[in-house]
Amino acid sequence: MKFTIAKADFIKVLQRIQGIVEKRNTMPILANVLLDASDGKITIMATDLEVFIKDSSPAKVTEESSVTVNARKLFEIVKELPGDIIDVASGKDDKVTLKAGKARFNVMGLPSKDFPVFPAIDETVMKELDAETFREMIDKTSFAVSTDETRYNINGFLLESGSGRVRMVATDGHRLALISREGISIDAGSKEGVLLPRKGVMEMKKVLDEKEGTFLLGITQKNAVIKRDNTIIITRLLEGEFPDYSRVIPKDNDKDAIAVRGDLLSSLKRVSLLSTDKIKGVKFNFSNSKLVLASSSPDIGEATEEVDVEYPYGELDIAFNARYFIDMLEALSDEKVRISLKDPLSPGVLRPVNGEDYTYIIMPMRL
Template sequence: MEFTLEREKLLIPLLLVNSVIEKRQTLPILANVLLRLKNKKLIFTGTDLEVEVTTSIQAVSGKEGDITVTGRKMLDICKAVNEQTEIKVFSDGSKLNIRAGRSRFTLQAMPAEEYPTLETMDWEERITVNQAELKTLLDKTSFSMANQDVRYYLNGLLLELGDGILRAVATDGHRLAKSEIKVKTGKESEIRQVIIPRKAIMEISRFLNEEKEKVVLEFNQNHFCARSGEWVFTSKLIDGRFPDYAAVLRPKLSLEIDLQREEILETLARTAILTNEKFRGVRLSLSENRLTITANNPEQEEASDELEISYSGDEVEIGFNVNYLMEALRSLKGEQILLKMQDANSSCMLLDPNQPNTQYLVMPMRL
């Protein structure tokens, strides 16, 4: 195999495929990227056996062939080369040679035949969505995913497809985030649920841009795939049953308070300075036309702040993790938000009245 490319053209695909390669591998070849030149198309592939990324460059002249080489080293070499430098890459038996100006590099290589790939079978469902809409959907919910929870099905994000809706739901057992967008589906009556692993969700967000480009999403029993332009992102699914989020989102919350989003966010940020660093608890106290937010810590320090609100019901006092409240508020973009509560033992719900399809539920905590 042999080809010559400008540094910038080679750097972008190497960055994309290296993003899924783990620093510690169970197999030595998993530290490598697969390079394949065929029909003037240079294809890059990286995998950790759970997630696989393939991207390509068109109109590349050279000698056809394939080989695998350590992804991180090849990426570091390209980063270190001066901008707009032409890089020549050619294989020589079990070695890959890189020439850039006066610089010479020789890397150990492994045969392409030994490189593992995800066997995905046939795709059972396919939809096309706007990249910007999908990115927004994931950004509004992914922060609520669990991380290394023993309940493995929480270490990912639920995508639910059906009736012209693509819905994303994430929960770590302490909070829940739900958002949805309208899509065109071929099977309007069937509901399909898949749980995409946390790593896949975090990585695919890097591929999605803010433009109006389209991305094709494909599903089957064991895999999820997203493809757009020159890249293809494939991931295994989590085999488990996601909690009944619809039941969780149906609590009786009769107290409704209208708040200025920026004002409550700034108030929580000030109060959070003196929270317990481990538990991050704040107390929300409702009284007539007033919301009081207090926090204290083991050093006997205390913070308190007040907001004027429109409220005339019973006095209520509830504790919450301030980080959970602030992350939900940052994800809501409207000026006004609606805070719904019930009593000291109930969860609270945050939503934008103008965009009710995005909801955040936060469980209370004892203080």
């Protein structure tokens, strides 16, 4: 294998795959990136067996072949090579040589035949979607995804489509985030919804973050795939059943408090500084068109702050995890938010004042 490539192009495709490469030493080949030089381009592939990525970049190919080499080390070398052009070659011993200016690196590789096969793609299920819309749906729900690996069915996002609307839902059992968008749909086959793993979705989002425009999304029985320009990412779907989120959303929270989002966010950040590090609990006291936030830590002290709100009801004391509440407020961009409550032991609901497309549920705490 021999090819010449612009350093900037090589860095771009190698950087894109770094988050997918397997970091654990379970299978040495998974720490590698597959380099395939053919048809006037270099194609790269990486996987951890759950997420697969394929990308390509123009190159001057003088000898077609393929090889695998350590992805992290290759990326580090390419970034530090001098000049703007890099010559890459490999021989029968799978050793990869990189030359630029007066620098030369020889890096041991592994045979490309040992690299996992990239899954086949069914182009017929691909649908064109707006990148900004899908990116927004991820941003407004990703903070609620569970990181508890024993609860695999909530280690990702539920994606549903029907009646010209797409919903994305995430929960960790303490909070739930839901966003829906009208006028778009996906083809999930016979399934009402699919479970997308967090890692795969966040890697997809990196590609969507690069520019505005559209991309292709497809769902099969086992995988979800996105395609944008030369980049293809495939992620295995999670197995299991997502909780019935419709049962979690309170229907009878009849006490609404309306607050300026930025003011509440700033106050909550300040007051939470003196909450205990482990549980981050903050008391919310609603009464007479005001909200008093309070926190305390036995070893440090206490803090209170008053926030103006619209609240024409009797006094209500409730406590929430400040970090969870802050996450919800930061995910929104609306000027005002509506906090719907029932009593100190029932979940709170947070929505924008002007819209029902976002719904956030947060469980109360006992303090």
